[in-house]
Amino acid sequence: MLETSARLLRLLSLLQARREWTGADLAERLGVTPRTVRRDVERLRELGYPVNASPGTGGGYQLGAGAELPPLLLDDDEAVAVAVGLRTAAGNGVEGIGEASVRALAKLEQVLPARLRRRVSALNEFTVPMLRGPQRSTVDAAVLTDLAAVCRDSERLRFLYRDHEGAGTRRLVEPHRLVCSERRWYLVAWDVDRAAWRTFRADRIEPRPPHGPRFTPRTPPAEDLAAYVSQGVSQRAYAAQAVLRLHVSAEEAAQEVSPSAGVLEPVDERSCLLRTGAASLDVMLVHVLLMGFEFEVVEPPELRERIGAARDRLTRALHSTAPTAVEATVRE
Numbered sequence: 001m002l003e004t005s006a007r008l009l010r011l012l013s014l015l016q017a018r019r020e021w022t023g024a025d026l027a028e029r030l031g032v033t034p035r036t037v038r039r040d041v042e043r044l045r046e047l048g049y050p051v052n053a054s055p056g057t058g059g060g061y062q063l064g065a066g067a068e069l070p071p072l073l074l075d076d077d078e079a080v081a082v083a084v085g086l087r088t089a090a091g092n093g094v095e096g097i098g099e100a101s102v103r104a105l106a107k108l109e110q111v112l113p114a115r116l117r118r119r120v121s122a123l124n125e126f127t128v129p130m131l132r133g134p135q136r137s138t139v140d141a142a143v144l145t146d147l148a149a150v151c152r153d154s155e156r157l158r159f160l161y162r163d164h165e166g167a168g169t170r171r172l173v174e175p176h177r178l179v180c181s182e183r184r185w186y187l188v189a190w191d192v193d194r195a196a197w198r199t200f201r202a203d204r205i206e207p208r209p210p211h212g213p214r215f216t217p218r219t220p221p222a223e224d225l226a227a228y229v230s231q232g233v234s235q236r237a238y239a240a241q242a243v244l245r246l247h248v249s250a251e252e253a254a255q256e257v258s259p260s261a262g263v264l265e266p267v268d269e270r271s272c273l274l275r276t277g278a279a280s281l282d283v284m285l286v287h288v289l290l291m292g293f294e295f296e297v298v299e300p301p302e303l304r305e306r307i308g309a310a311r312d313r314l315t316r317a318l319h320s321t322a323p324t325a326v327e328a329t330v331r332e
Contacts, residue, residue: 004043007032008040008044010029010030011030011041012044012049012073013073014026014030015044015061015062020062021061021062022060023037023038023061026061037061041053041061051063051064052064076115080119082108086101086102086104086105087101102145102148102178102180103148105145105148106145106149106152139202139203143202144178144185144202146207147175147207151175151176151177151178154214154217155175155211156172156173156174156211156215157174157207157211158207158208159173159205159206159207159208160205160208161204162206163204170208171200172191172192172193173187173189173198173200174189174190174215174218175188175189176190176218177225179226184202184203185203186200186202186229186233187199187202188221188228197220199228199229226259229259230262230263231263238277238279239280240277240278240280240283240284241277241300242275242297242300242303243273243297244295244297245267245271245273245274245296245297246271247270247295248272250264250265250272253272253274256291256292257274257291261276261287262275262276263275281300281302281303282306285307
């Protein structure tokens with residue numbers, strides 16, 4: 001006969017595997033008496049599992065839904081399926097669940113047996129996703145789970161950070177949170193050597209373990225870390241910055257303006273402010289025109305000058321009298 005604790009886990013696994021069991025079926029599976037099954041069901045209830053029982057010859061036991069999510073028991077195939085699904089959600093930026101996917105994946109991979117890790121790695125290694133739209137920067141799922149783990153455990157992180165040209169610098173940080181946009185992952189952390197908050201692109205991080213020691217978490221740089229990162233990657237990182245008033249609602253503008261392209265602030269039902277940045281004002285003007293919204297410049301005044309110069313060039317192009325290729329051929 002199984003020991004009581006092991007038998008409870010086996011009973012819980014059976015209840016999770018099928019909608020309803022009779023007491024006799026459970027007793028047969030566990031190799032115990034129906035009376036023992038009833039006692040074990042009571043123990044599960046004491047642990048917080050809502051096990052419902054219906055009396056009579058056609059009755060049985062059913063695991064119900066409770067106020068909180070209890071621990072789940074997964075077999076090998078289920079564990080692999082969940083791990084692959086979490087990696088897919090984390091890697092493809094599924095809206096609203098990206099960061100939660102990484103946290104859950106970190107917990108799951110911590111307890112996966114080696115044989116299951118190999119199966120998960122094989123599935124990911126030999127699966128090629130077909131993504132629509134701009135290519136996302138790729139981040140190794142192992143790096144993401146490593147970053148999530150040090151954030152969770154408040155452990156200092158050592159890593160090599162590469163800039164856009166590939167040059168690497170060694171960093172020592174106190175990691176705080178991972179932030180996911182629709183295209184990239186970012187780590188918000190306190191840079192120990194620079195004594196300041198920094199935002200790092202996860203795809204440029206190469207962890208250099210061992211990690212540690214533990215630290216006492218600091219007050220974060222902002223309550224809304226998503227807005228903080230968005231402002232950093234869309235404005236502070238660029239030489240040219242501007243504030244524009246778009247003549248559409250913030251909800252409509254958000255369909256064209258990603259968090260990495262700018263920060264939107266509602267003004268009223270028909271307009272919003274866009275705070276954005278670019279390598280130059282000319283590049284910024286092109287991006288704003290491509291959005292397709294009516295707008296006005298709040299600041300800087302130099303952007304208005306660029307708009308005037310572009311208007312003049314376009315006007316001259318429209319009224320140009322230069323012969324077309326067909327006209328030139330006829331004249332010859």
